[in-house]
Amino acid sequence: MEQLHFEFPAGDPAPARVLVGVVGSGDLEVLIEPGVAGTTSIDVTTSVNGYARVWGAQLSRVFDAEPRAAMRIRIHDFGATPGVVGMRLAEAFEALNGDAK
Numbered sequence: 732m733e734q735l736h737f738e739f740p741a742g743d744p745a746p747a748r749v750l751v752g753v754v755g756s757g758d759l760e761v762l763i764e765p766g767v768a769g770t771t772s773i774d775v776t777t778s779v780n781g782y783a784r785v786w787g788a789q790l791s792r793v794f795d796a797e798p799r800a801a802m803r804i805r806i807h808d809f810g811a812t813p814g815v816v817g818m819r820l821a822e823a824f825e826a827l828n829g830d831a832k
Contacts, residue, residue, distance in 0.1 A: 741801040766801035777808035
């Protein structure tokens with residue numbers, strides 16, 4: 732297991748707490764909590780060692796694309812692909828904004 736930490740600039744704190752995904756399902760779990768204004772902090776626990784650069788690139792694509800609310804994000808990975816990471820983060824953002832169906 733590897734523990735990774737990333738930070739990105741952000742706006743005001745997120746309005747709510749969100750949990751999507753299921754650990755141990757061949758997928759990954761994303762937990763979002765309101766963060767400190769100005770910063771999004773992301774902690775990744777991954778079962779795949781040596782992929783810090785891949786995680787950094789994937790998260791940069793998501794968080795550099797548009798300004799986001801300040802969040803504390805915890806990701807528990809089960810060897811998910813970058814596509815699944817992007818999908819789960821999009822799902823979490825939709826739930827955070829009240830758009831989940």
